[in-house]
Amino acid sequence: MQPRSLTPELSVAPQIGIADVATLAAQGFRSIICNRPDGEAVDQPAHEEIARAAQAVGLSLHYLPIESGRVDDATARQFGALMDELPKPAFAYCRTGMRSATLWALSQADRRPLPEILERARQAQYDLSAVVRRIANGGRAPLDRIDFHHQVVIVGGGAAGIAAASSLLRRDPKLDVAIVDPAEVHYYQPGWTLVGAGVFDAKFTARTMASLIPRGAHWIKAAVAAFEPQANAVILDGCRVISYEQLIVCPGLKLDWTGIDGLAETLGRNGVTSNYRYDLAPYTWELVQRLRSGRALFTQPPMPIKCAGAPQKAMYLSCDHWQRQGRLAQIETRFCNAGAVLFGVADYVPALMEYVKKYGIDLDFGQTLVAVDGPGRRASFARTRTDGSREIIEQDFDMLHVVPPQTAPDFIRVSPLADASGWIDVDPGTLQHRQYVNVHGLGDAANTSNAKTAAAARKQAPVVAHNVIVALRGHGKIARYDGYGSCPLTVERGKIVLAEFTYGGKLAPSFPTWLLDGRKPTRAAWWLKERILPPLYWQGMLKGREWMAQPEFSA
Secondary structure, eight states: OOOEEEETTEEEESOOOHHHHHHHHHTTOOEEEEOSOTTSSTTOOOHHHHHHHHHHTTOEEEEOOOOTTOOOHHHHHHHHHHHHHSOSSEEEEOSSSHHHHHHHHHHTTTTSOHHHHHHHHHHTTOOOGGGHHHHHTTTSOOOSOOSEEEEEEEEOOSHHHHHHHHHHHHHOTTOOEEEEOOOSEEEOGGGHHHHTTTSSOGGGGEEESTTTSOTTEEEEOOOEEEEEGGGTEEEETTSOEEEEEEEEEOOOOEEOGGGSBTHHHHTTSTTEEOTTSTTTHHHHHHHHHHOOSEEEEEEEOSSOOBSTTHHHHHHHHHHHHHHHTTOGGGEEEEEEESSSSSOSSGGGHHHHHHHHHHHTOEEEETOEEEEEETTTTEEEEEEEOTTSOEEEEEEEOSEEEOOOOEEOOHHHHTSTTBOTTSSBOBOTTTOBBSSOTTEEEOSTTBOOOSOBSHHHHHHHHHHHHHHHHHHHHTOSOOEEOOOOEEEEEEEETTEEEEEEEOGGGOBOOSSOTTTOOTTSOBHHHHHIIIIIHHHIIIIIGGGTOOTTOOOEEOO
């Protein structure tokens, strides 16, 4: 018998024996709940037997039997009330633990977010997908109704979602398309690197979501609670249900600021900043201007992350400013990278290394930021030794630019759409879901191996739009995505190494080398980044204009 923790106050497990009760007491449990009716199996001890054993070691047992498959609303409320009263931590059991886990989940529906409930259950090895709608409906069985229906539902109003909607409506203006996203503001996130270098004003990167929803699309301003792909339905917070014929899922990434101890408490002060957040990128520029001497640390977490080059872009632009101000010699710059290489595509590394040498940057590979002491100006990094053991390295800092660990959003990771690692499970070429044929995924939350950049979404959106149209019409060639991604590496103010590549790190330059050689730092690439790409984003990509992004088709 191995208790499976749902919370610090409650663990569940399959049927226990009399001898297990003393073990539970030794493990610190103070109460037991039996959710299995007596007599379900011939080898099952009656609850009175378990109660006597519990009393002998100072525990109390509470009998709340549930027939298999019949967890009703009233009993779920009763379980919640019982948990409020019992000495804790408590332990609950039934035949497999599923009924106990389900009772807990329904009792918590008004107390915890749905993704948290599903994730805690998943970690305890219980799949609660069958009761998602009940949990989303506050623990009560919802009415069997559909609140909205649209031909195409798009979850996510970021770069990928808006671009996909616009591409769909340019192909067929009569399509019934809905975008689900609760956000009021849409951000041009590639611009935050330049905000952190004093080139762009932060306001330049933000527009209202209402101004960007393409004409003809419906905007459902709500958060997604869960997916029911077998029923062709999406459940929103509040248990409203949207049905669809085709579903496109592109919610972006979750930036896990709490994944590093102490980070959330010190962001935006004590010299700790990040260009990965709209409100912090201006603070980066403030710190860069203010720093006269000392140590500046720039970190990169384990992959995958949004724009893998962004952690070092901030570093190069900072060093360039310090050099121009004559301060570089007084500032020790270190790049603490959880990975083993400077950049994943080897062709661009020589040019980057020239700047590493030019700025005197120390490279610390294999180091993952795990804790930040803001007031103490100290960062802790984990590193794995050659013998497999783990050590912690502490470094003082005067400025710390942090890139947080990143995952798919919680409501994706616990959904039927996710692969074993929590990402939307799609075919890397067609971007169609591997299990549900009328579901498509693109953008940062998909499990494709391309770089997670806006440039990738710009190429993916027309592929998904075309394939959705083919699916609705029932005929046509299938479009394929080749893994294209682009990363304009800002190595100094006025010059960029323009990395462009497809699956497998194959170079995919958009321009002839005589015009723009992406393997070398050029002013042309900077001009592209600063002057061309922002309007291309707002007026091209988000409007469904597929300049240099037309999909390729299967033979």
